[in-house]
Amino acid sequence: DxxxxxxxxxxxxxxxxxxxxxxxxxxxxxxxxxxxxxxxxAARGADPFGYRSEFLSLVRLASALGGNR
Structure with a gap:
């Protein structure tokens, strides 16, 4: 699961x-x-250096640039 x-x-x-x-x-x-x-x-968990938050920002940016194809 x-x-x-x-x-x-x-x-x-x-x-x-x-x-x-x-x-x-x-x-x-x-x-x-x-x-x-x-x-x-949902799986962000501990993010002491902010790398996971930065990843989420990249996904948002890609979504804005390329749509949700």
Whole structure:
């Protein structure tokens, strides 16, 4: 069950999905930036250096530039 996975693992999935989305891979064709944002936000966890917050900012920027394709 994905929801029972660790926050680090779930956040990693969001990062991987974002990379595939930017490359316009078929695997993420039905996976929008909103879903990536949802997963990353729910799995943010501890963020002492702000890297995860910065990632969320990048997803928001990509979504604004490329729409939710």
């Amino acid at each position: 994905f929801d029972r996975a660790s926050t680090d693992l779930r956040f990693s999935v969001a990062v991987a999905a974002f990379g595939q989305k930017l490359r316009d891979e078929d695997a993420t064709a039905t996976f929008g930036y909103d879903k990536i944002m949802e997963i990353a936000t």
